[in-house]
Amino acid sequence: MAALSVEDLTVRYGAVTAVRGVSFEVADGSVLGLVGESGSGKSTVARALVGLTPSAGTMLIDGADLSSRRARRRVQLVFQDSRSSLDPRFTVEQCVMEGLAGLRRRDASARVAELLELVSLDPAIAGSRPGSLSGGQRQRVAIARALAARPDVLIADEVTASLDVSVQAVVLNLLRRLRAELGLTMVFISHNLAVVQYMCDDLAVMFNGRIVEYGGADEVIGHPEHPYTRSLLAAVPETGERRLLSDSAVEASTVGDPASSGGCAYRLRCPVGPAANPEREICRTLNPAAAAGHVHRAACHFARERDEPVGPRA
Secondary structure (H helix, E strand, O other), X not given: XXXXXXXXXXXXXXXXXXXXXXXXXXXXXXXXXEEOOOOOOHHHHHHHHXXXXXXXXXXXXXXXXXXXXXXXXXXXXXXXXXXXXXXXXXXXXXXXXXXXXOOOHHHHHHHHHHHHHHOOOOHHHHHOOHHHOOHHHHHHHHHHHHHHOOOOEEEEEOOOOOOOHHHHHHHHHHHHHHHHHHOOEEEEEOOOHHHHHHHOOEEEEEEXXXXXXXXXXXXXXXXXXXXXXXXXXXXXXXXXXXOOOOOOOOOOOOOOOHHHHOOOOOOOXXXXXXXXXXXXXXXXXXXOOOOOOOOOEEOOOOOOOOOOOOOOOO
């Protein structure tokens, strides 16, 4: 059974549509990864799930509508930047207590100590301010605060992006342990494909507010079908190499919104679309539905069939 079900989620900010008809399911106890470049809509999806931004569409947790306050409390979000998400005026104890409800002060303090131990922090830091902690410690405090609400679904939005590599490993292993111990269902948002493959069961690739490829994480990363997914994988640098874009990537046009014409939103950058092959006019006129007959779902008229493995390089 799907613990979390999202259908036709749409988020608009004035005239700008940030998320366009996104649908996915997260099975009970599993982890769904959301990946894509900056501005693809990943964090907007997260904010919509916890009610931080107005949205349209259907969002359910175990069949209960997330529009209700009681159901929404079952979904908690851990933000990327723990420095700004934790009130610097509060102590660690006060920060974690924000997630508690209906407990007497003494019981709440005891519960805070339990939660700090759960995320591998010394309860003695309860009286400290967030500013005196390291980045990894602050992020674990933020996780403890989210767990205080006893959520069924935890959303981790780029939780390791601002951390050193060694600290990233600590936080990732913590999340894996919490998932196993607490039976958490998770939505894990990241730009790091190697991390996503380590953390996630399933993977949704987002571009321009849409999911363009969706399937098992190992399948999508090992055998990508959508040209955008292949571009993301090609942009992963080899050891000792620094680059921001794939060598074969076509730079994005800044003129207009290609999705507004009804065609494929990725066509202006696509290395297999009309920019490379003018005969592929369908990319300009018809927004691709999820392609049938592929190993997983790829929203591309010319999705590549499964062939040689492709994935992040060591």
